Amino acid sequence: MLKLRLISEKRLILFFLVLIINFIFYAEVEAQTGKKITTVVIDAGHGGDDPGAVGRKCKEKDITLKVAKMTGDYIKKNCPDVKVIYTRSSDVFIKLAKRAQIANDNNADLFISIHCNATKSTQVNGVETFVMGEHRNAANLEVAKKENAAIMYEDDAENSYDGFNPNSTEAYIMLNFFQSEFKNSSLKFAEHVQHQLVNRVGRKDRGVQQAGFLVLYKTAMPSVLVEIGFLSNPAEENFLNSKDGQTYIASALYRAFRDYKKEYEKDNAIEGDSYEKIDTPQITDVNKIVYKVQIESRSRKLDNAAQQYKGLENIDFYEHNGQYKYTAGVFYTKKEADEYCKTVKAKGYSSAFVVSFKNGIRQ
Template structure:
C-alpha cells in the first residue's frame, strides 16, 4: 500500500497519542446526554493572575455553576475534570472525557494579554493558527511542563513547535463541524443575550482538545488583565452570568442534535481516507470491520433499503439518545471505500468510514496501520 505524506503525519500523531488515552473504559448512561465540564488549570498551576485575579479559581467557580444548572435537567449527566483546587494533567482531562464516552467536552478558561484587550473567545481545534491564536495555543499547551515526567507522556511533542501544533488537529477532525456549531452558540449567547463583547470563534492547536473523541470547545470567558472585565469575572454575579451563557449554549446544542431528524449529525471523517493512497482490487485487514456512517438521528428508523435511498446492508446503533445508521460491513478497506462512494452518489455528502476491532470502535488510521504490521 502506498502511503502519502499526510498519512505519515497522521500516523505519527496517532502513535504519539494512542498510549495516552484508553477511550471507552466504561460505558456512559445510555439514556443521558453526557457533558464533561473542565475547569482549566488548578493546584500548583494557577493559570494567569491578571490584576491579581486567579484564573484557576474563577474557571472552577464558573464550571461548577454550569454543571449545577445542567444537572437540573434529568436528561443530562455532568462529569467534572475537577471540583476543587487540584492539578489535573492535560492527558488526564482528555481521559476523563473519553472514558465517560461523553457527548461534549467543554473547557473553561480566562484570557490574558499585555494590553487592555477584552472580550470572549471560544476555540475549536484546527490548523488555522493566526499569530494570536498560536500564542493562545502555546500558553495553554505549556501546562505540560508542569507535569511530572512530561517527557515520557508527551514524547516528541513541543508546545512551541508549529509542526507539533499542526499534527494535533487531524485526530479531532471527525468532530470539527459540531464543535464549531457549539462554539458559535456559546459566542452568540455571550454577545446577544449577555451583551458581552465577543471576539468570535477561533481555531487553535490545543492539546486538551485534540485528544478528546467528541465535539470539544475551549472557552475564554474574558481577559483578567482588562481592568473592567477582570473585576467583573472576579465577582459571583459575573461568574453566574457567564455560566448561564455557557449552560444555555449546551442546551441549545442538545436541542439542535435531537431535532436534526434524519440528517447527518457527525460530519466529515476522523481521518480523511481519501488522501490515503490505496492500490489493488482488495485490501483485507484481518480482525477489523469497516462500515460507512451515513446519518444519525434522534428518531428510530427501520434499517431497510427503502429508508436509505436504496442503499443495502444497512445497520443501526444507538448511542445515548441518538441512532446512528451505517452502510456496509466488511474487512475489505477498498470495498468500504467503494461503498462510501456509492453513499456519496446517493446524496449522503457527509458520510465517512468507521472501523471496529473486536467490537470496539478504533481510528481508521489504526486499522490501516495494522495492515502493514
C-alpha cells in the same frame, strides 16, 4: 518547572505517526441516529500549582472552577437526564491528558474546557471559543501555546504527549494534521457559546476560532475550549471576579448547552420518533438592570451602525419619539458603564451619557 528540550526531527516524525494512528483509532461516525446527549464533562482550566493567567485581583484557576461548578449546577437542575462530570471540583492540578481521558472513559457526549485569557495590553477584552484545528493567525497560536504550557507542570510530559513541545511552532503544524471527526459538532456548540456570551451577556465577540490544544486533541467527542474573558483587562477582570459576572457566564454556557442538545437530538432523531423535548425555564436577564452608553440620536435609522461607530463595541439602538437612539456597550454595573462612557466621549461623542434598561425597556 520541567524544561522541555527542543524537539528533534526524529521526534517530529514519531509524533506525526502517533497522530495518524490516533486518528484511525478515534475516527468514528459523527452522526448517530437516535443519539441523545446524556453526559457532559466540564473542565475547569488549570488548578493546584498551575494558576493559569494571573490578574491583579484573581487567578484563572479560581475563576474557571467557580464558573465550571455553576455551569454544571444549571445543567443538573434544568436537564435532569444529563450526567455532569467535572475533571476537577477543587483546587488540584490535573494533567491535560488526564482531563481528556476522564471524558473518554465516561463516554461523554460533550467536553467543555473553561479558561480565562490574558495579554500584555490592558485594553484587549472579549470572549472566544476554540475548537481543535489549524490556527489561522499568530494570536490563536499564542493562546494555544499559553494554554498548552500547563504541561510544564507535569513530570512526565514528554511521554504523555508523544514528544510534543508546546513552544515549537513546528509541533503545532504537525498537530494540525489531526482533524477530529467531531469537528462539525464542536463548531456548532462553539457557535452557541459565542452567541450566548455575546448577545445575552454583552461580552465582546472575538469569534469561534481554531488552534491546537493538547486538552482537546485526544477527546473522542465534540469538544471546545472557551476563553471567557481577559484577566489582563481591569474591567473584564472585575466582571469575571464578581458573583454576578460568574452567574452570567455560567448561565450563558448552560443555555448554549441546552440549545446545542436540543438541536443535536432533533437532527439525529429517528424518523417517526418524537425526540424528547426539553422544557427548561430560561434563565434570562429578567429584572436585571442593564447599562449602555447612549452615543447620539438620529432621525433616520443607520444602514450600517457598526461601521458608523467603528471602534465602539456592542452597538445597538432603541426608538423613542420617532428618533433612533444609538448605544454602545452592555454593562451590569453603573460604574463599568460610566468608565466606558469616558472612552466614548474621548472618541469624539462629547454628549454621550449612560442609560439603563430593564427587560429591554429604557428606565
